[in-house]
Amino acid sequence: MKPFLIGLAIGTAVLFLFINFGSSFRSEQPISFNHKKHQEQGVECAACHSHFKEQTFSGMPKVAVCMECHKDSITKHPDEEKIRQFQKMGEEIPWRRVYQQPDDVFFSHRRHVVLAKMECKACHGDIGQSEKPPAKPSVKMTMKWCMDCHTKTKANNDCLVCHV
Numbered sequence: 001m002k003p004f005l006i007g008l009a010i011g012t013a014v015l016f017l018f019i020n021f022g023s024s025f026r027s028e029q030p031i032s033f034n035h036k037k038h039q040e041q042g043v044e045c046a047a048c049h050s051h052f053k054e055q056t057f058s059g060m061p062k063v064a065v066c067m068e069c070h071k072d073s074i075t076k077h078p079d080e081e082k083i084r085q086f087q088k089m090g091e092e093i094p095w096r097r098v099y100q101q102p103d104d105v106f107f108s109h110r111r112h113v114v115l116a117k118m119e120c121k122a123c124h125g126d127i128g129q130s131e132k133p134p135a136k137p138s139v140k141m142t143m144k145w146c147m148d149c150h151t152k153t154k155a156n157n158d159c160l161v162c163h164v
């Protein structure tokens with residue numbers, strides 16, 4: 001092999017390690033949350049992600065929302081106690097974001113969920129059935145992904161619609 005190719009191979013391997021470390025690090029959530037068990041209890045998405053009907057964002061649940069049901073112990077799960085500890089310290093639970101667009105991209109939940117009547121599943125897959133926090137997005141939300149659907153649904157694909 002030419003030195004150039006060897007260098008390229010090593011460079012690629014290092015890059016892969018970086019990407020993998022990056023994503024496994026990001027995947028760790030402060031509490032091992034279980035969407036499935038809450039869905040089985042009939043808790044609606046909007047109880048915890050309460051803004052998508054009026055806003056561009058959906059929002060992550062405040063500790064007060066968890067406390068509505070977990071003020072007293074109702075499970076044997078060791079992470080349940082952590083909820084009350086965050087509450088006692090007067091802190092919010094520092095949820096890490098899995099889905100996040102760059103600052104210059106404009107996205108609106110209200111637009112898609114209320115006006116276009118799309119289901120959460122169409123973009124987030126079956127996260128409602130997840131038994132632990134997903135390590136990475138189930139859908140890669142690239143520009144091509146957005147534009148392909150806009151083409152299919154005859155939605156606007158002008159650059160300035162998504163880039164502000």
Ligand code: HEC
Nearest residue numbers: 031032033034037041043061065066068069075077079080
């Ligand atoms: C509407 C009531 C309700 C709300 C709000 C709620 N939970 Fe729960 N949660 C439950 C119930 C009921 C269970 C027990 C479900 C079971 O064992 O099947 C549970 C179970 C759990 C468990 C144990 C899961 C497991 O795998 O055994 C954890 C951890 C948990 N909840 C965290 C949270 C967090 C964090 C929040 C806030 C983001 C929250 N819950 C909000 C009702 C609620």
Ligand code: HEC
Nearest residue numbers: 033038043044045048096097098099120124127128133134
């Ligand atoms: C009881 C509270 C609760 C309910 C109900 C709930 N979620 Fe969540 N959701 C969370 C918490 C806590 C996290 C962060 C931990 C995780 O990913 O499991 C989260 C993470 C997410 C994320 C990833 C956000 C990001 O960028 O990191 C999506 C998407 C999501 N939920 C969609 C849904 C959908 C769709 C429903 C209804 C089917 C739903 N959630 C119901 C509490 C809830």
Ligand code: HEC
Nearest residue numbers: 045049052057058059099100101107112113118119120123
């Ligand atoms: C058309 C695709 C699409 C649909 C439909 C959709 N989302 Fe999202 N969601 C996204 C994108 C894109 C982001 C990242 C947004 C950003 O970074 O500005 C996101 C981010 C999130 C987040 C992270 C926190 C936040 O404040 O945005 C949650 C939670 C979430 N979505 C929940 C939901 C729920 C619940 C539904 C259904 C009611 C839903 N999403 C429907 C594309 C979608």
Ligand code: HEC
Nearest residue numbers: 106107111115116122141145146149150153155156161162
């Ligand atoms: C699965 C299909 C689908 C996906 C994926 C999707 N969109 Fe859309 N989008 C639509 C539809 C349909 C509309 C038209 C909604 C309406 O009726 O106003 C729309 C409308 C919009 C609008 C408003 C357009 C206008 O005319 O003002 C913006 C901005 C937007 N989307 C951004 C995004 C971004 C950014 C992404 C990717 C992160 C994305 N969309 C992914 C289907 C999709």
Ligand code: HEC
Nearest residue numbers: 101102104105141142143144146147150157158159161162
């Ligand atoms: C339907 C929404 C949508 C439309 C329309 C769109 N983009 Fe994007 N664009 C995105 C999203 C989402 C990203 C970030 C995700 C990624 O990098 O793939 C992005 C990323 C980019 C980036 C990389 C830098 C950055 O902002 O992160 C450039 C450059 C860009 N777009 C240019 C354009 C141009 C030029 C057009 C018009 C021909 C266009 N985009 C139309 C959604 C869109």
